[in-house]
Amino acid sequence: MLSPRHWTAAAHRGRGRMPTAVRLVADWMLTDLDFERIELRIAPGNHASNRVAEKAGFRFEGVARNAGFTDAGRTDLAVHSLIRADLDAG
Template structure:
């Protein structure tokens, strides 16, 4: 589901001095595509690795997500060099409920980038976009993403266990939520 209206990109630069969130550019696509093939990324994300067709249409699909209110795809960039270090996306379930999804590129992991980016995105979504509830979901084995949720003051909601139709192993997802402006986002 999407918002009932389009989403306007941030009116101000979203940065904490270390990372910045910005719109995707053609020059980011090589790094995004390379990260989509990373084994650790593949371990946690359901998205298929970016092939040439996906790379060719990536910017148009990102623009469409903003236009139709479905999502707000952004790049996590180094605040000084503006080089892409990851991606982050706000995906809307309704006008006032959205999920947060992110991926820090392999060479930038372990530097605290994900919590900084999630805090910037959450502050913007809760204030400027008037989102009432942000949801962050992580596989129960993804301790790094669970720590990000906790560092960003998301509250544990529960778990959801799914059994794939193909009979493969069950998958448990841990669900966290951040409500309104009652969090310590700064």
């Protein structure tokens, strides 16, 4: 499983750059690298990252309870996915 991180410098936030970048990488992974599924797991309270997933076309699937770790301990994770069929539908 890959565990990439992303962030946007404050001066560039709110311009749609991160959702575009996430979608371009996801499309490349699904088409050129033959991935079947890409899954993002994001802390539910991380509103900016959850919004990026939504804007990039990932579908919210639910919450994996107690599935992640933070400095404060275990946390739930919102699960978003994109599959090849989603590319044809979009």
